[in-house]
Amino acid sequence: MLDVQDIVTSYGKIEALKGVTLNAAEGRITCLLGPNGAGKTTLMYSVAGVLKPRRGTIKLAGDDITGQSPAAIVARGLALVPENRLVFPQMSVAENLDAGAYQRRDSAEVAVDIERMYTRFPRLKERRAQLAGTLSGGEQQMLAVARALMSRPRILLMDEPSLGLAPLIVEEIFRIVGELNKDGVTIFLVEQNVHMALKVAHHFYLMEQGRVTFSGEPGKLAEDEVIQRAYLGTSREKR
Amino acid sequence: MDFYLGLLQIMGVHTLLGLSAYVVLQTGQVSLAQAGFMAIGAYVAAMLTVLAGWPLIAALVVASLVAGITACLVGFPALRVHGLMLVVATIAFTEIVRLFFFNFDYQISRGNLQVGPLGGEGFRQIRYFPENGWTTLHVAVFIWTVVALVMAALWWMDRSRAGAVLRAVGEDEIAAQSCGINLTAVKVSAMTAGGAIAGIAGGLYAHYTTHIEQSNFTILLATFAIAYPILGGLSSVFGTVAAVIFIQGFLVEGLRFLGDWRNLLFGALIVLVMNIRPSGLLDARTMASLRRLFGRKEG
């Protein structure tokens, strides 16, 4: 579904991605693990078109989308739930969902989808008229996911959905990730919560300092070893 | 020759005005109060030499002090607000000062002449230079000596801890605060220093033009004050000088042969410069390569 080939993205002179290659297969949950500053968010923004890669190609269902605008990429069926959620704080929950369907012209269908979101996320229904900025972190995360789903994506990118949330809510979020996947949405997930990520993922990658350092199925490496590699910096010792 | 010396005088005073805004901009504040501080400096210095018969340098020092103290007093309330609100608050200040001098009469007899500020008619007969036999060359050299001293002081400050503190506040107030920097103290100090420099600029201005009036110290002048450092770049004091040369030397004088069209180009060129060099003519990268060019180490 998503095919990233050797991309390089830089801020000024600093290369945040130094040639990243990975793949998210259709209908699966793929997970990217790695420490802070590894370049995970940069990768997500590069794929979604917010940042322009200097080199490499990104393909979505076989079509080259490298360097296209975020609007064009959303239109092709890719949605990103950004790190820190980034809801529209001064808009109501309902308006946030409306904004998520910005590119769609089928207003009747949009209304149906909004109702679907309320069924999937009952908390959002309760707070439909409330300003998004006043929601709790967990509610904001659900809103961000629902907003992304409003564009009816084929693939959903999620950047650290569990960041700063209470364990119970994290469980809830991952339950929803599993459900979405069962409904046929391909999911590409960036996580720091290794335990939860390995529980849902079909495939995972490890990333360190702008490079992918490991790729495999969960179970191929013990959880401890993943944590060891991802967060305690094995590559640094090698050098 | 006198023409070029005259131009040098103008450029010197405008450099000082630009530097006064430069200090404040370092802390991330856009102040349009500099024209007001300059007006205060101009009137105070001129009143001291003309009405009280003081020597010029003493008058300049006092003018600078008065403008600086005013800036400090205004800074405390004004710097509670940011961004556009600070811009408007400082516009209000400059207008208040201008209108104060519009309504300010204080004349005394000297010989058969009435001298001193006279409201809308302005303050004429500031004849310190001709009365003391200063030629245009003397005046130009004197002004640029002052400019050089102020620039050296600021350049030294930029490289010292004080400069780093100012920049830290300018870049990220919250981060600076969490490092234990007292935001109010830093901003008010910068405002005070800026006011003092603008006061000197005003004092010099009053004496080389010999006639000042409220309409010299408008929002437009305040806009020029911030235009110099922004156009020139905030990474060093030299940016301000470069912008003064660009505007006063090139746009105002250099393009005189274009006649009416010069004024049109003036605005257009500012727009163009901001498009191609949004961080100023001498931005950080240019300054770095200039330093390399002159064989000095990055400092």
Place this chain on the structure above:
Amino acid sequence: MLLVDLAQSILDGVLFGATYALIGIGFTLVFGVMHKINMAYAAASVGGAYAALRLITLIGGPAWASLLIAAAVGGLFGLFIYWLCFRFIPLSNPLATLMSTVGMFLLAEEIIVHTTDGMPQNYPVVVGGILHLGEFMIRGDLVFVFACAILAMLILLYLLYRTKLGTATRAVSQQPIAAQLVGIRINQVNALTFVVTGMLGGFAGALIGSAVGLLSPLLVVPLTIKGLIVTVIGGLGSIPGAIIAGLLVGMAENVFQYFRGVTERDIYVMLLLFIFLVFRPGGIFSTTVKRD
């Protein structure tokens, strides 16, 4: 007699304040959406009015048509300003766009001076008439300006809160990255904001020209300052706030002039503004203070 004069003076001031309100709406809208100051706004508005006056004297037509022409030209100017002063300048650098619009301000003012030799131009009356209410006189044209300001507010609020463009505009202003991620083209939305505010500006410029009776480059600086004042007093980005602030400033001017004379009038207006800003930085409709 004295009280009647004072009351009439307040009434005149409030009514004249409608012109400040109308110009203030555009300033506040650009600020609300882009978090940027467009210093060239009033200059472009007056420029639009000039162009309309030229056209209407050239091709003939009723005076009210000049309002529509001015709006169209103003929209075009808005687009120009966006392209020349915002589009290619990093928005993370507020000083650069401040300066580029100052440059544009000087350019627009100079074009006006250049094409008219700086001469004041007579602007025809669009809506005339004086209403007499007992002792009091009310200028019909200023009532019309006020009505237009209210109408403009209603249209803008409708656009902002009831249309897709409005949703996009608010999304961009609140969270630009997320706006991109839901498929909103930021540049397009910003350009449209400038077109809409530009149209409003041209319309306002023509209406102010008609109320003053004249167009002159002398209008540009005071209108710019009034626009900025109204924006901050009304609360950054608040359209109803801008209208109330406009009327307040107009009233304050006339009251101070009545009591303190014309030479001291603006000292007190500015002093009031300064105090207001420092002690109520959120404006009349104090909301959360936004970033700039």
Place this chain on the structure above:
Amino acid sequence: MKSIFGGVEEDFAHSRATWYAVMKEVAAKEGFEVKGEAKWLLNDTNFTNQAREARRAAADIMVISAHPFTTCGMLKEMARQGVAPKLLVGLTSSSSLETLQGCAKEAEAIIIPTSFAPVTPEAQAAADNAAKFNGSLDLHSAAAYENVMILKQVIESEGIMAKPDTLQDDRNKIRAGLAKLQQTTGLLGVTKRTPDREAIKPFLFVHAKAGKWEVLHNPLN
């Protein structure tokens, strides 16, 4: 006509001097009742208070000592409030095309003493010349024209060489030549000089009629 009321642009020295130091004093001396003055600033746009003061004063003569922009603004507000003095007098520098561009209708019949109107053949020729280049000759540009002509006369009579090595000499000659002049010929006739070098120029009265300046009274004849 017995009473007079002024309107002054307070932040412009020339406007103030003309009203306070000249017209107001002379009017009082000549036995007019001076009913005071309304004040405004150079770029004011709202004249409601001032026009009301003029209405309350109800003077026979109204003198507006201001630039065209505010002159027009005030005249328009006076029209709105129905203030119609028997005689309207303007400031000399407003006797230009600007006033007529701004408010021909409201300025109708305003009388202005001025140092220029194209009433002599020379003046007409100069005005036609200016018009050829899209210019308009008013009292400002006419004065500039006369000054240039004076310089031309001096340059010719003193034999200015304009070579690099005669520069200082030329300057002195021009200075001496100018100092020698007792009177010069301007567009309207002879300009005399007082001993302290002030010019006494011929002047005339114009009034606005149907969107044009017309000579009302010419003391030269």
